[in-house]
Amino acid sequence: MAALLTTYSSDYSCDMVETHPDTAADEAAWIRRAQRADALAFEKLYRLHVDKVYGLCLRMTGNVSEAEDCTQDAFIQAWHKLTKFRGDSAFSTWLHRVAVNAVLGRMRKAKRERERVDAAAELAAPARAASDDGELRDLAAAIERLPEGARHVFVLHAVYGYSHDEAGDMLGIATGTSKAQLHRARKLLMAELQPQGFTE
Amino acid sequence: MTDINDDKLLQAAAQLDREISPQRDLWPGIAQAMHAPQRAGWAPMFAQAAAVVLLVGASSAITYVAVREPQPQLAQIAPALVFERASFGSNHELGDEFVDARNALVAAMNVELEKLLPTTRADVEANLELIQEAIYEINQALEQEPDNTLLQQRLLSAYREELTLLRRVSGLTRDIMMRNDI
Numbered sequence: 597m598a599a600l601l602t603t604y605s606s607d608y609s610c611d612m613v614e615t616h617p618d619t620a621a622d623e624a625a626w627i628r629r630a631q632r633a634d635a636l637a638f639e640k641l642y643r644l645h646v647d648k649v650y651g652l653c654l655r656m657t658g659n660v661s662e663a664e665d666c667t668q669d670a671f672i673q674a675w676h677k678l679t680k681f682r683g684d685s686a687f688s689t690w691l692h693r694v695a696v697n698a699v700l701g702r703m704r705k706a707k708r709e710r711e712r713v714d715a716a717a718e719l720a721a722p723a724r725a726a727s728d729d730g731e732l733r734d735l736a737a738a739i740e741r742l743p744e745g746a747r748h749v750f751v752l753h754a755v756y757g758y759s760h761d762e763a764g765d766m767l768g769i770a771t772g773t774s775k776a777q778l779h780r781a782r783k784l785l786m787a788e789l790q791p792q793g794f795t796e
Numbered sequence: 797m798t799d800i801n802d803d804k805l806l807q808a809a810a811q812l813d814r815e816i817s818p819q820r821d822l823w824p825g826i827a828q829a830m831h832a833p834q835r836a837g838w839a840p841m842f843a844q845a846a847a848v849v850l851l852v853g854a855s856s857a858i859t860y861v862a863v864r865e866p867q868p869q870l871a872q873i874a875p876a877l878v879f880e881r882a883s884f885g886s887n888h889e890l891g892d893e894f895v896d897a898r899n900a901l902v903a904a905m906n907v908e909l910e911k912l913l914p915t916t917r918a919d920v921e922a923n924l925e926l927i928q929e930a931i932y933e934i935n936q937a938l939e940q941e942p943d944n945t946l947l948q949q950r951l952l953s954a955y956r957e958e959l960t961l962l963r964r965v966s967g968l969t970r971d972i973m974m975r976n977d978i
Contacts, residue, residue: 647815754809
C-alpha cells in the first residue's frame, strides 16, 4: 500500500500548509471545515497531528514501514469518520483511538509480526527521537522486542499515560487483561534491561 | 525486581518521545486515498473479467476434452468448493450483472472440474479454496470497515489471484483488473 500511495505526488512540498494553530479555536475551526469535506483543513489537521499519530504507530508496531502504513490508514479512516467526531474528547485522543484501531487492524489481518525488522536502532535515530539518551534508547529497543499484546499495553499505559480502562477499551481487552499485560511487559523489560545496568 | 526498579522503568518510559516525525511525507498517499473514487466503473470491469474467466474455463474444457485420455469413473466434486456471493463489504456489494456472470461461470466450472484428473482437480480445488477463504475473510473485515481502502485493495488482489489461477489454465497472461476498477 505504501508503495502505491507514495507514487501519488512528487511535489507535495509545494502544497505544504501552515500547521500550527494560534489557538484551540483554530483547530476546532479546521475540524469543522474538514467535517464539511474541506481537504485543505484536513491537511492542516494532518500536519498538526502526524507526529503524534506516527509516534504511537511506531511505538506500537516497532516497524517504520508498518508505522507509515498505519499512519496513512489512520488519517484515511479519520477523514471518512470525521463527521462522527463530536468533540467529547480531544481531537488528538480521538485520533489516537483511530490510530490504535488501524494498528490492530493491520497487525491482525496481515500477521506480519514475524516479518518485523529490528527497528530498535531506527527508533533511536536522532531524527525521530532526539531526546532519547542511551538508557532510553535501550528501553525503546526492549519495548520493540516485547510480545505484541504486552507491547501495546505498555506503550499506551506507560509511554502515553492512558489508564488501564482506557487502554483496555482502545485495545478491545478487559481492564484486568491490560493490567496483566503490563505486569508481563514490566517483567520482561526488567529481565532484559537489568543486565545492561538499567537499574543501577 | 523491586518496586523501585519498576518505578524507574515507568518513569523512563514516560520520558520516551511521544511525537516522532515520519521519515517521509505521508500526506500525498492520504490525499490520494481521500479523493479516490470508491466504486467508479468497477461493476462493468468485473463483469468483463467474469466473462473472460468463463471463456477461459470453456476453452480449457475444450482443450482438455480434445487431448484427454480415457478416464476412470468420475469422482464427485468436493462440496466445500462453493463460491460465495462476492462483495466489497456492506457498502460495496457487487452488481447483479457480475453475480449472474460469476454464477454461470461456477456452473460451467463445476461441470468441467468433474472431467479433470483427480489430482489435477484436487490441486485446482485447493488453490481456489485458499483464495476464496481469503476473499471471505476480507469481506468479513470489510463488513466492519467498508471504507478501508487497504482491504478493498486486498480484496481486489484476491479476485485477481482467482482469475490468474484460472487464466493460467489456458495460458492467458494479460492483467484484467487494476486498482482503479473499484
